[in-house]
Amino acid sequence: xxxxxxxxxxxxxxxxxxxxxxxxxxxxxxxxxxxxxxxxxxxxxxxxxxxxxxxxxxxxxxxxxxxxxxxxxxxxxxxxxxxxxxxxxxxxxxxxxxxxxxxxxxxxxxxxxxxxxxxxxxxxxxxxxxxxxxxxxxxxxxxxxxxxxxxxxxxxxxxxxxxxxxxxxxxxxxxxxxxxxxxxxxxxxxxxxxxxxxxxxxxxxxxxxxxxxxxxxxxxxxxxxxxxxxxxxxxxxxxxxxxxxxxxxxxxxxxxxxxxxxxxxxxxxxxxxxxxxxxxxxxxxxxxxxxxxxxxxxxxxxxxxxxxxxxxxxxxxxxxxxxxxxxxxxxxxxxxxxxxxxxxxxxxxxxxxxxxxxxxxxxxxxxxxxxxxxxxxxxxxxxxxxxxxxxxxxxxxxxxxxxxxxxxxxxxxx
Amino acid sequence: xxxxxxxxxxxxxxxxxxxxxxxxxxxxxxxxxxxxxxxxxxxxxxxxxxxxxxxxxxxxxxxxxxxxxxxxxxxxxxxxxxxxxxxxxxxxxxxxxxxxxxxxxxxxxxxxxxxxxxxxxxx
Numbered sequence: 200x201x202x203x204x205x206x207x208x209x210x211x212x213x214x215x216x217x218x219x220x221x222x223x224x225x226x227x228x229x230x231x232x233x234x235x236x237x238x239x240x241x242x243x244x245x246x247x248x249x250x251x252x253x254x255x256x257x258x259x260x261x262x263x264x265x266x267x268x269x270x271x272x273x274x275x276x277x278x279x280x281x282x283x284x285x286x287x288x289x290x291x292x293x294x295x296x297x298x299x300x301x302x303x304x305x306x307x308x309x310x311x312x313x314x315x316x317x318x319x320x321x322x323x324x325x326x327x328x329x330x331x332x333x334x335x336x337x338x339x340x341x342x343x344x345x346x347x348x349x350x351x352x353x354x355x356x357x358x359x360x361x362x363x364x365x366x367x368x369x370x371x372x373x374x375x376x377x378x379x380x381x382x383x384x385x386x387x388x389x390x391x392x393x394x395x396x397x398x399x400x401x402x403x404x405x406x407x408x409x410x411x412x413x414x415x416x417x418x419x420x421x422x423x424x425x426x427x428x429x430x431x432x433x434x435x436x437x438x439x440x441x442x443x444x445x446x447x448x449x450x451x452x453x454x455x456x457x458x459x460x461x462x463x464x465x466x467x468x469x470x471x472x473x474x475x476x477x478x479x480x481x482x483x484x485x486x487x488x489x490x491x492x493x494x495x496x497x498x499x500x501x502x503x504x505x506x507x508x509x510x511x512x513x514x515x516x517x518x519x520x521x522x523x524x525x526x527x528x529x530x531x532x533x534x535x536x537x538x539x540x541x542x543x544x545x546x547x548x549x550x551x552x553x554x555x556x557x558x559x560x561x562x563x564x565x566x567x568x569x570x571x572x573x574x575x576x577x578x579x580x581x582x583x584x585x586x587x588x589x590x591x592x593x594x595x596x597x598x599x600x601x602x603x604x605x606x607x608x609x610x611x612x613x
Numbered sequence: 614x615x616x617x618x619x620x621x622x623x624x625x626x627x628x629x630x631x632x633x634x635x636x637x638x639x640x641x642x643x644x645x646x647x648x649x650x651x652x653x654x655x656x657x658x659x660x661x662x663x664x665x666x667x668x669x670x671x672x673x674x675x676x677x678x679x680x681x682x683x684x685x686x687x688x689x690x691x692x693x694x695x696x697x698x699x700x701x702x703x704x705x706x707x708x709x710x711x712x713x714x715x716x717x718x719x720x721x722x723x724x725x726x727x728x729x730x731x732x733x734x735x736x
Contacts, residue, residue, distance in 0.1 A: 525673040599671035
């Protein structure tokens with residue numbers, strides 16, 4: 200039976216999955232509703248031959264400026280997409296296709312999001328070669344690893360900024376310098392970055408950057424790919440991409456299709472708001488994360504995943520010894536909305552490939568939980584999470600015969 | 614994953630969890646924790662009748678629920694060389710996905726290991 204302290208006002212579990220998605224900010228929703236209900240803003244933004252299209256076009260361009268400003272890019276570098284997944288696909292396939300005569304080798308990491316790994320796998324099926332770098336046990340890549348993996352035929356390096364499972368922040372600036380020296384394009388999936396850590400597209404030396412709207416209190420179905428416009432890119436040339444879809448030439452021919460004005464406007468407002476997040480809020484989130492970790496650590500047999508010093512405070516990923524993964528998630532589900540370390544695509548869950556890449560055992564990868572903290576998270580939420588985990592882990596360990604001091608070595612693992 | 618009301622009830626109730634250590638108790642276990650599923654039953658038998666049962670399970674909610682149900686429902690029944698209810702019947706009762714049939718077989722192996730030991734001891 201859930202108590203009032205274990206639910207929110209809507210009778211739902213405490214939401215601690217902000218890395219998966221965030222609630223739409225009321226100011227974002229208002230801006231989108233305005234577009235959807237207006238009698239003057241419904242025009243096709245590509246139909247600039249009349250005032251209705253002109254109004255919509257102006258809204259789209261205003262949002263383009265808001266997004267660009269938030270991440271230190273030029274508005275002309277913003278290509279709207281349906282989200283970060285499409286942006287990743289456009290970057291990877293776009294580079295691979297356009298530069299296929301130059302080389303067919305890509306470098307990425309084993310801990311990338313599936314939206315990067317799956318396009319790379321598909322390219323392998325089409326004849327490209329992909330090097331999958333293995334990070335250290337904290338989830339960090341050594342820039343020298345990347346440098347060592349580059350070949351004459353390497354056309355792209357794709358490395359994420361903030362890891363979506365463990366919150367580890369990669370040294371993108373160093374990678375940008377390495378790729379520039381080598382003459383290789385650098386793509387960065389930054390879907391988790393804005394509002395959590397500084398993002399400056401221009402100074403990082405990045406050529407392509409994927410962004411998402413719904414990770415920063417904006418709408419789902421809205422994202423962008425930043426495409427560097429500088430003329431002094433790798434090999435002294437301006438970056439070119441082959442489009443994935445055709446039919447209208449929108450977004451400089453890179454992404455055909457009528458833009459969803461309300462989605463774009465919502466993303467613009469969300470990015471403007473995210474870029475103005477105060478340091479006070481970051482400190483608040485960091486304190487909540489410390490409170491959460493202190494509480495979980497007191498349970499015993501709880502291991503933290505990922506680097507502590509090179510990570511954002513909004514994410515905390517832990518593995519819990521002595522409990523089975525699916526039962527752990529089922530036990531907390533009535534009380535907490537969190538992500539598990541398993542991919543539950545079927546009745547039989549698969550352990551997190553990210554945690555496996557960090558060297559965690561299969562069992563510990565399955566019995567992991569990701570806590571995503573955000574603007575709505577309170578101390579009470581954290582205390583609820585700790586209380587629920589303490590009770591349910593104790594119960595499951597009793598059922599499993601793995602109470603403190605009785606955890607079989609094979610289960611505690613790496 | 615969604616679970617049936619019965620599965621959730623027996624998963625959450627945690628009745629008959631533990632071990633028995635008294636005369637006339639027979640233990641059977643199957644599976645491996647390091648492989649994700651392990652089940653153990655302690656059955657206390659008197660004159661061929663089950664008087665008490667306890668279980669431990671490092672396992673998914675379906676496996677825990679079925680084990681808890683067996684430990685509860687079998688009291689007072691004769692101990693035989695079979696599960697008190699067939700694997701197929703348990704699967705239907707708890708809406709266990711076909712992918713998890715192997716886990717029900719682990720339950721069966723653990724139960725039979727204890728039951729057969731009790732029968733053989735009884736002679």
